[in-house]
Amino acid sequence: MTTTEVDPRQAATPAGARRRRRGRGATRAHPALLLFPLPALAIYVVFFAIPTVQAVQYAVTDWDGFSATFSNVGADNFRRIFTADDLFANALLNNVKFMLVVVVFQTAFALLLAVLLVKNSRGSILLRALFFFPTILSSVSVAFIWKFIYDPNFGLGNRVLDGVGLDVQLAYLGEASTAIYWVALTQVWFHAGQMMVIFVAGLQAVPAELYEAAELDGAGRWAQFRHITWPMIAPATAIVVAYTTIQSFKAFDLILGLGGNPPKFSLDILSTRIYTSFANSEFGYAAAESLVFMAVIAAIVVAQRRVLRLTQKDV
Amino acid sequence: MQNRQINRRNLLQLLGLTGLAATAACAGPGSTGGGQGGGAAEPIPSGPIEGEISFAHWRAEDQQVFEQLIAAFVAQHSGVSITQDIAPSNDYQSTALQRVRGGAVGDVFTAFRGAQFVDMVKAGIFSDLTGLPVVDRYSAALIEPGASDGKQYGLPYQLVFNMPVSNLDALEAAGVSEPPADWDGFLAMCEALRGAGFVPIAWPGGEPGNAGHLFNSMVMNNAPSPDMCTKLETGEYSCTDDWFLKTLDQYAQLRPYVQPNATGTAVEPAQQLFASGQAALLATGSFHIAAVRALGAQFPVGLLSPITTSAGEARYEGIHNATFILGVNTASDVRPAALAFIEFLSDPVNAAVYANGTGQHLTVSGVAYDNPDLAATAGWLERRTLLAPRFQFTDLDIRNAVENACTQVIGGTDPRQAAEDAQRVVDQRIG
Numbered sequence: 001m002t003t004t005e006v007d008p009r010q011a012a013t014p015a016g017a018r019r020r021r022r023g024r025g026a027t028r029a030h031p032a033l034l035l036f037p038l039p040a041l042a043i044y045v046v047f048f049a050i051p052t053v054q055a056v057q058y059a060v061t062d063w064d065g066f067s068a069t070f071s072n073v074g075a076d077n078f079r080r081i082f083t084a085d086d087l088f089a090n091a092l093l094n095n096v097k098f099m100l101v102v103v104v105f106q107t108a109f110a111l112l113l114a115v116l117l118v119k120n121s122r123g124s125i126l127l128r129a130l131f132f133f134p135t136i137l138s139s140v141s142v143a144f145i146w147k148f149i150y151d152p153n154f155g156l157g158n159r160v161l162d163g164v165g166l167d168v169q170l171a172y173l174g175e176a177s178t179a180i181y182w183v184a185l186t187q188v189w190f191h192a193g194q195m196m197v198i199f200v201a202g203l204q205a206v207p208a209e210l211y212e213a214a215e216l217d218g219a220g221r222w223a224q225f226r227h228i229t230w231p232m233i234a235p236a237t238a239i240v241v242a243y244t245t246i247q248s249f250k251a252f253d254l255i256l257g258l259g260g261n262p263p264k265f266s267l268d269i270l271s272t273r274i275y276t277s278f279a280n281s282e283f284g285y286a287a288a289e290s291l292v293f294m295a296v297i298a299a300i301v302v303a304q305r306r307v308l309r310l311t312q313k314d315v
Numbered sequence: 316m317q318n319r320q321i322n323r324r325n326l327l328q329l330l331g332l333t334g335l336a337a338t339a340a341c342a343g344p345g346s347t348g349g350g351q352g353g354g355a356a357e358p359i360p361s362g363p364i365e366g367e368i369s370f371a372h373w374r375a376e377d378q379q380v381f382e383q384l385i386a387a388f389v390a391q392h393s394g395v396s397i398t399q400d401i402a403p404s405n406d407y408q409s410t411a412l413q414r415v416r417g418g419a420v421g422d423v424f425t426a427f428r429g430a431q432f433v434d435m436v437k438a439g440i441f442s443d444l445t446g447l448p449v450v451d452r453y454s455a456a457l458i459e460p461g462a463s464d465g466k467q468y469g470l471p472y473q474l475v476f477n478m479p480v481s482n483l484d485a486l487e488a489a490g491v492s493e494p495p496a497d498w499d500g501f502l503a504m505c506e507a508l509r510g511a512g513f514v515p516i517a518w519p520g521g522e523p524g525n526a527g528h529l530f531n532s533m534v535m536n537n538a539p540s541p542d543m544c545t546k547l548e549t550g551e552y553s554c555t556d557d558w559f560l561k562t563l564d565q566y567a568q569l570r571p572y573v574q575p576n577a578t579g580t581a582v583e584p585a586q587q588l589f590a591s592g593q594a595a596l597l598a599t600g601s602f603h604i605a606a607v608r609a610l611g612a613q614f615p616v617g618l619l620s621p622i623t624t625s626a627g628e629a630r631y632e633g634i635h636n637a638t639f640i641l642g643v644n645t646a647s648d649v650r651p652a653a654l655a656f657i658e659f660l661s662d663p664v665n666a667a668v669y670a671n672g673t674g675q676h677l678t679v680s681g682v683a684y685d686n687p688d689l690a691a692t693a694g695w696l697e698r699r700t701l702l703a704p705r706f707q708f709t710d711l712d713i714r715n716a717v718e719n720a721c722t723q724v725i726g727g728t729d730p731r732q733a734a735e736d737a738q739r740v741v742d743q744r745i746g
Contacts, residue, residue, distance in 0.1 A: 064434075064437075065413065066412060066416060066437070085743060086739060086740060086743060087712060087743075147581060150579065151580065151584045152574075152576030152580060153574060153576075153580060153584045153587075153588060154587065155584075169575060169576060170576065171576035171578055171579035171726075172579050173521055173579050174520060174521050174576055174578030174580065174726065175578070175579065175726070176578075176726065256405075260521075261408075261409060261524075262405075262523065262711060262715060264719060265716075265719055275409065276409075279408065279410070279711060280430075281412075281430075
């Protein structure tokens with residue numbers, strides 16, 4: 001709690017009293033102003049808060065999604081998730097692999113593009129638009145395009161390998177151990193341009209004087225990046241990493257578009273697993289999975305922010 | 316001053332939380348509307364044939380033919396309009412129950428045989444059609460998948476053969492004049508086809524939904540009983556049983572005869588391989604014949620199921636499925652009109668328009684099949700076919716685990732390992 005100390009001598013004067021009255025009047029909200037947040041609050045409550053609370057309520061039941069009756073099962077759904085559900089563990093593992101690849105490569109690629117295209121020249125603007133273009137496509141269209149790139153029989157991927165003389169033909173999404181990484185590649189292609197724009201905004205906000213001073217001090221390009229750019233784009237990096245992480249956990253439509261519904265176990269991630277549980281008439285269990293899903297994302301984002309705060313201190 | 320502001324915020328938060336808790340307390344499992352629950356479906360009342368009918372289904376490829384039939388129906392009943400509400404089949408499988416149970420869409424709706432039909436009956440969405448004259452228009456034996464507890468809730472409309480489609484020209488070129496009667500014969504046929512330059516089997520192993528059709532043929536004669544999938548799900552049978560291991564071993568024997576990297580092939584490229592004459596068999600079903608014709612296939616087609624046993628041990632020659640189960644929604648406020656539309660579709664003349672226009676056999680009696688592909692495969696209506704066992708599964712995860720074992724084996728996994736992996740999932744699911 002904060003308090004404001006007022007000089008008693010000043011407070012005793014009529015001018016001080018006027019200032020105090022003016023200040024008090026400026027901070028007091030007119031009661032009618034309280035009505036303004038109501039529409040937003042109502043939307044938030046109806047579309048976010050209530051479903052979230054309902055999810056908690058469903059998560060301790062065995063409700064199938066349509067019956068009028070259900071039983072309260074306490075923490076059984078959560079116990080099953082953590083101890084007796086290989087499919088959930090498999091989806092979580094797939095999702096972590098997917099997230100790691102996407103977060104690392106998408107962030108690095110987006111930052112590289114942003115550094116190369118930060119100047120507002122015509123060429124840079126054109127290239128930025130080009131790299132941003134995939135973002136405006138629907139994920140279903142993206143999945144459709146890449147599904148045919150990855151097709152082992154007629155797809156562009158194997159044609160290219162063949163064209164450059166490599167005597168290898170890949171199964172892509174059909175190879176269980178690597179399928180999720182091919183989806184991650186698609187995700188990077190899909191969203192790197194979007195993240196590049198955030199980085200460009202962050203880079204353009206870095207004062208040019210800092211670089212001039214560093215040059216005078218004899219700092220090279222790498223030293224400038226490490227000691228000026230990287231710390232100064234900390235807010236942009238935090239946004240990009242957090243957003244990319246959340247995107248990675250919610251790449252539902254891309255997975256279904258590429259892998260079908262329900263996807264193979266090798267392509268199953270948490271969001272598709274939850275969807276399959278809903279489709280399997282296990283609403284209570286799916287709600288419990290959803291809560292674990294939220295907790296996992298929250299934990300990872302918090303951990304990432306701490307790591308970024310450490311690495312982006314002015315070193 | 317500062318304290319007063321904080322108190323006001325606290326008050327607002329408290330009000331918000333109270334409202335949230337009150338609302339959440341009102342909402343909960345079972346509080347949402349729609350459906351009668353527990354299958355307590357009332358008979359359809361008589362009434363005027365009028366109103367706006369929503370027809371929910373998954374057959375986007377049949378949209379034009381349905382529009383043609385709808386126009387004819389509307390011409391007979393001026394107070395009626397019908398809108399098709401079409402979702403892709405996989406989405407329909409996942410979401411139809413929730414979408415139609417309130418009655419906002421799907422006055423007339425369809426259901427897949429198996430888990431979806433069972434759940435929809437449980438949710439009380441199907442009106443009871445037992446004893447209505449429309450039921451008599453169907454072949455009684457073929458509409459059993461639309462019945463439950465002695466009541467006819469739905470009318471399976473389509474009769475499909477979930478077994479490989481064959482290119483008869485390719486078989487002839489490879490010197491195959493008769494369908495193989497046993498497993499050795501099937502492998503010999505595949506070898507001959509490969510020798511003649513064909514991919515013996517185009518199999519969409521990249522899509523679980525379509526890859527699983529081959530599973531029907533592979534287990535139909537291997538399993539000890541025709542309800543093998545029900546028994547796998549109840550724990551009476553196991554994926555590590557000899558019959559299932561034998562099936563997986565046979566999947567392993569098919570590795571050289573499917574297209575390269577088959578586990579990554581989606582259904583459209585598999586259809587393309589077949590339609591272009593590169594592949595001799597398309598391991599999905601008769602429901603894809605129209606699609607391969609649309610891709611330009613000119614050759615005569617047939618149906619050919621692998622017989623996985625000796626000729627003497629084989630009980631079934633192929634697989635059929637009765638699906639696209641038509642129903643009248645209990646939550647609909649235009650049920651008389653909805654029933655009238657189903658009666659219209661069940662008329663043999665109108666059914667023939669649908670059958671010949673879409674290349675589907677139907678369960679309606681007395682339909683004249685003019686479509687050459689339907690005529691060529693009509694002989695299968697009289698043959699020993701098993702009702703597709705994969706739809707006995709009511710748990711999607713168990714079905715996926717069992718069928719995934721087959722896909723893994725084609726991809727190179729050891730059959731025993733694949734069986735154990737699948738059984739672990741099954742064990743966890745059945746507790």
